[in-house]
Amino acid sequence: MKYHLAPVQGHTDQAYRHFHNMVYNTQIEYYTPFIRWEKEGVRKRDMADAFGELNSPQGVVPQIIFKNETELRNLVETLIEAGAKRIDLNMGCPFPLQTARGRGAAAICNHSLAEEIAKIVNSHPEINFSVKMRLGLKEENEWENLLEILNTIPLTHITLHPRIARQQYGGEINIEAFRRFVEKSKNKVIYNGDITSPEDVEDIKLQFPELENVMIGRGVLGRPSLFNEISEGKEWSREERIDKMLEFHRLLLRHYSNTLIGGEHQILSKIKPFWEYAEEEIGRKSWKSIKKATNMAKYNSAVATIMR
Numbered sequence: 054m055k056y057h058l059a060p061v062q063g064h065t066d067q068a069y070r071h072f073h074n075m076v077y078n079t080q081i082e083y084y085t086p087f088i089r090w091e092k093e094g095v096r097k098r099d100m101a102d103a104f105g106e107l108n109s110p111q112g113v114v115p116q117i118i119f120k121n122e123t124e125l126r127n128l129v130e131t132l133i134e135a136g137a138k139r140i141d142l143n144m145g146c147p148f149p150l151q152t153a154r155g156r157g158a159a160a161i162c163n164h165s166l167a168e169e170i171a172k173i174v175n176s177h178p179e180i181n182f183s184v185k186m187r188l189g190l191k192e193e194n195e196w197e198n199l200l201e202i203l204n205t206i207p208l209t210h211i212t213l214h215p216r217i218a219r220q221q222y223g224g225e226i227n228i229e230a231f232r233r234f235v236e237k238s239k240n241k242v243i244y245n246g247d248i249t250s251p252e253d254v255e256d257i258k259l260q261f262p263e264l265e266n267v268m269i270g271r272g273v274l275g276r277p278s279l280f281n282e283i284s285e286g287k288e289w290s291r292e293e294r295i296d297k298m299l300e301f302h303r304l305l306l307r308h309y310s311n312t313l314i315g316g317e318h319q320i321l322s323k324i325k326p327f328w329e330y331a332e333e334e335i336g337r338k339s340w341k342s343i344k345k346a347t348n349m350a351k352y353n354s355a356v357a358t359i360m361r
């Protein structure tokens with residue numbers, strides 16, 4: 054059974070996914086952060102992230118975000134040409150920059166776009182498609198019309214984050230709407246939202262025994278051993294968690310020190326965000342010192358204060 058690491062822009066890039074897999078070595082499905090259609094096509098760095106060598110051996114599912122039929126088709130064709138066998142469709146992004154243009158959660162109510170998705174999925178039986186979505190942009194029942202169409206096509210699964218876009222990533226999870234969604238979906242459903250411990254997963258599985266699996270984002274970014282702890286059915290000791298986490302972050306630092314050419318500042322601005330969700334795991338003091346570190350010596354001293 055594969056767990057799913059949620060795509061998070063600025064965090065789950067190919068180096069993160071590769072070294073996470075190397076250190077933690079669990080069965081995980083990884084996704085790229087969303088890929089967009091720009092005037093000139095897909096950005097080179099997005100293609101590199103989706104198809105670069107660090108995607109081996111763990112593999113990755115490229116995720117796309119689109120506002121209309123043309124963007125959707127262009128993206129799907131570009132990825133297939135590049136060798137993709139799996140494609141995830143983002144219909145949940147709540148960022149106003151995307152939703153104002155009709156992408157992400159704003160696509161949930163776009164009926165003609167949903168019909169185009171069905172056409173594309175049906176015309177590419179060789180590709181496994183999945184959808185990642187929310188309940189709606191403004192209302193908690195916007196998913197209903199979309200689901201009617203998604204029910205007519207074979208998806209590997211639908212990942213549902215049971216909030217509306219206006220909530221972004223905070224506020225109440227709407228578990229009753231999630232329940233209705235699971236009952237009505239003909240495709241398998243994956244739960245996503247606010248999981249931070251093995252007990253949270255147990256709780257969800259008890260409530261929804263038919264659930265395909267869970268996808269976790271911030272919980273794993275803050276505690277990268279979480280999937281191991283869930284699959285082993287017990288929490289790791291603090292020492293074990295911190296030792297592995299430090300090894301993981303050392304590998305990321307070494308990778309970016311070897312590949313970024315812009316000097317210390319560029320390396321720091323790349324690696325510091327990897328700690329963003331780890332305040333609880335590493336303690337407020339160390340977390341703040343890492344955040345404030347202005348050079349590599351200060352960064353290394355801050356990391357050295359993390360208590361096992």
Ligand SMILES: Cc1cc2nc3c(=O)[nH]c(=O)nc-3n(C[C@H](O)[C@H](O)[C@H](O)COP(=O)(O)O)c2cc1C
Binds near residue numbers: 059143146247248268
């Ligand atoms: C900063 C940030 C960037 C994100 N980028 C993406 C993205 O590119 N694609 C996507 O489908 N979801 C994205 N998400 C949403 C996550 O995949 C996930 O659905 C969300 O964090 C809720 O799950 P969690 O509570 O386990 O973190 C992003 C979330 C955050 C906070």
